[in-house]
Amino acid sequence: MSRASIAIVGAAETTRMGKVPELSQTGLHADAALNAMAECGLTPADIDGVATGGHDVAEICQYLGITPTWYDGTSVGGCSFITLVRHAAAAIQTGLCRTVLITHGESGRSNNRNHRPIFPSMQQQEFESIYGPLFPPSRFTLPVMRKMKDDGLTEEQLAMVAVVQREWAAFHPRATMRDPITVDDVLNSKMIAYPFRLMMCCLVSDGGGALILTSADRAKDFATKPVYLRGMGGESAEGPMISQMESFTSSKAFRVSGKQAFDSAGITHSDVDHLMIYDAFAHLPIYGLEDLGFVKPGEGGAFIAEGNTRPGGKLPLNTNGGGLSYMHSGMYGMYALQEGVRQMRGVSPAQVQDAKLSVVHGVGGMFSAAATVVLTTENQW
Amino acid sequence: MADRPLPTIYPETQFYWDGAAEGRLLLNACTSCDGKAYFPPRPFCPTCGSRDVTVIEASGKGRLYSYIINHLPAPGYEPPFTVAVVMLDEGVKMVANILDCPAEPEALVIDMPLEVTFETRGDMKIPQFKPAGGPSA
Numbered sequence: 001m002s003r004a005s006i007a008i009v010g011a012a013e014t015t016r017m018g019k020v021p022e023l024s025q026t027g028l029h030a031d032a033a034l035n036a037m038a039e040c041g042l043t044p045a046d047i048d049g050v051a052t053g054g055h056d057v058a059e060i061c062q063y064l065g066i067t068p069t070w071y072d073g074t075s076v077g078g079c080s081f082i083t084l085v086r087h088a089a090a091a092i093q094t095g096l097c098r099t100v101l102i103t104h105g106e107s108g109r110s111n112n113r114n115h116r117p118i119f120p121s122m123q124q125q126e127f128e129s130i131y132g133p134l135f136p137p138s139r140f141t142l143p144v145m146r147k148m149k150d151d152g153l154t155e156e157q158l159a160m161v162a163v164v165q166r167e168w169a170a171f172h173p174r175a176t177m178r179d180p181i182t183v184d185d186v187l188n189s190k191m192i193a194y195p196f197r198l199m200m201c202c203l204v205s206d207g208g209g210a211l212i213l214t215s216a217d218r219a220k221d222f223a224t225k226p227v228y229l230r231g232m233g234g235e236s237a238e239g240p241m242i243s244q245m246e247s248f249t250s251s252k253a254f255r256v257s258g259k260q261a262f263d264s265a266g267i268t269h270s271d272v273d274h275l276m277i278y279d280a281f282a283h284l285p286i287y288g289l290e291d292l293g294f295v296k297p298g299e300g301g302a303f304i305a306e307g308n309t310r311p312g313g314k315l316p317l318n319t320n321g322g323g324l325s326y327m328h329s330g331m332y333g334m335y336a337l338q339e340g341v342r343q344m345r346g347v348s349p350a351q352v353q354d355a356k357l358s359v360v361h362g363v364g365g366m367f368s369a370a371a372t373v374v375l376t377t378e379n380q381w
Numbered sequence: 382m383a384d385r386p387l388p389t390i391y392p393e394t395q396f397y398w399d400g401a402a403e404g405r406l407l408l409n410a411c412t413s414c415d416g417k418a419y420f421p422p423r424p425f426c427p428t429c430g431s432r433d434v435t436v437i438e439a440s441g442k443g444r445l446y447s448y449i450i451n452h453l454p455a456p457g458y459e460p461p462f463t464v465a466v467v468m469l470d471e472g473v474k475m476v477a478n479i480l481d482c483p484a485e486p487e488a489l490v491i492d493m494p495l496e497v498t499f500e501t502r503g504d505m506k507i508p509q510f511k512p513a514g515g516p517s518a
């Protein structure tokens with residue numbers, strides 16, 4: 001029998017999402033942080049650990065009036081916040097701090113900020129950007145034609161990822177896009193970077209989110225329903241030059257991170273009730289399902305197209321609608337975590353009945369980094 | 382093509398761009414790994430960590446490993462244009478545009494043979510690829 005050591009006791013998104021022109025990026029961090037502290041009855045004086053990605057963590061401390069004994073500013077793109085959950089867990093376990101606030105805020109749409117969240121890569125600029133792929137839709141998609149040739153992945157299967165996630169988004173009042181769509185709608189939407197159409201690409205939003213973590217034995221002190229970490233999760237990195245991925249049909253960072261998380265939690269795939277896989281673009285849930293081992297290599301596209309991940313399917317995936325339909329500020333990982341927490345609290349508008357275990361997996365940059373955590377309702381297993 | 386992006390060149394990669402200026406595609410290769418080539422350039426082998434590396438001239442032959450047809454803007458480019466990953470015969474992958482070839486799926490067949498060509502950009506030459514046996518750029 002193992003006992004949980006770390007609990008998430010506070011979790012909240014910004015008060016508004018989508019278009020929030022009245023807040024700066026720093027303000028989005030703070031709005032989410034204040035919401036998370038309020039729901040579990042904490043003030044800045046109760047926080048001794050602070051972590052964020054894509055933004056100076058010291059600025060967040062100063063803005064919120066927190067004097068930390070531990071901080072972490074890991075910035076590897078959108079999965080940074082998933083990575084920071086496991087870093088925070090390690091810090092709490094080793095006594096570096098007791099109560100950690102992880103914040104995300106991004107003015108992706110209104111651009112109320114003075115810097116981009118991800119460090120530019122020197123080699124990526126020298127050997128890739130000079131050929132014109134300057135934006136994520138024309139970089140992140142580069143491996144996909146190879147996967148289509150090798151695995152038989154089709155444009156219709158890519159389109160079905162967007163269709164199925166829109167079905168989930170329809171449950172969420174806060175989702176940006178909620179109207180049903182068809183495969184034809186997706187394939188007829190504006191061409192962005194063939195074979196990727198507009199509806200296969202993520203939204204561009206303003207928003208933020210925050211989590212508060214502490215030791216599991218303190219969880220009873222809070223009014224919120226605790227969500228426990230099972231195991232210590234996983235992380236890995238392959239690097240920002242997408243052309244140098246070892247394989248174009250599989251992400252090494254996904255495989256390494258996922259295996260660590262499953263091994264650490266001591267779970268098998270049949271234990272997973274709910275799954276979040278960061279979807280900046282439609283191919284990512286396909287790579288994720290394969291690289292985390294839910295399906296065999298090359299079977300992810302068909303698995304989604306056959307309806308296994310849609311409402312009522314055997315593996316509920318991206319139940320907030322994902323970056324394609326819910327929102328995508330630029331670094332979406334925090335919103336995947338928030339939906340994982342809602343599902344474990346039993347309060348998601350798209351609640352999976354009796355869900356006790358959720359896997360949250362994210363990508364950073366363009367297949368540059370990855371992180372995975374396992375959330376559960378149970379404090380022992 | 383002068384307004385297309387130019388690479389920021391560092392000491393470790395100067396030889397690559399000097400080679401391109403002479404119309405040669407140069408790669409690093411590792412002596413400890415039986416002469417295995419790697420990319421992008423650096424003064425040690427990313428497989429074994431050895432500093433015992435050399436510079437070789439690539440054959441300039443490769444195949445179309447993957448691509449997108451980019452409809453988004455880029456300085457100096459007229460969308461749509463092809464952004465490809467080329468697998469060189471030496472076993473390394475690199476990004477290039479596909480010149481002398483329509484930016485259409487029908488013309489861009491995965492695994493089709495390609496050969497290197499060089500695009501003039503300001504004072505520089507940029508390695509590019511075109512269908513093998515096609516007209517010169």
Ligand SMILES: [Zn+2]
Nearest residue numbers: 411414426429
């Ligand atoms: Zn070597």
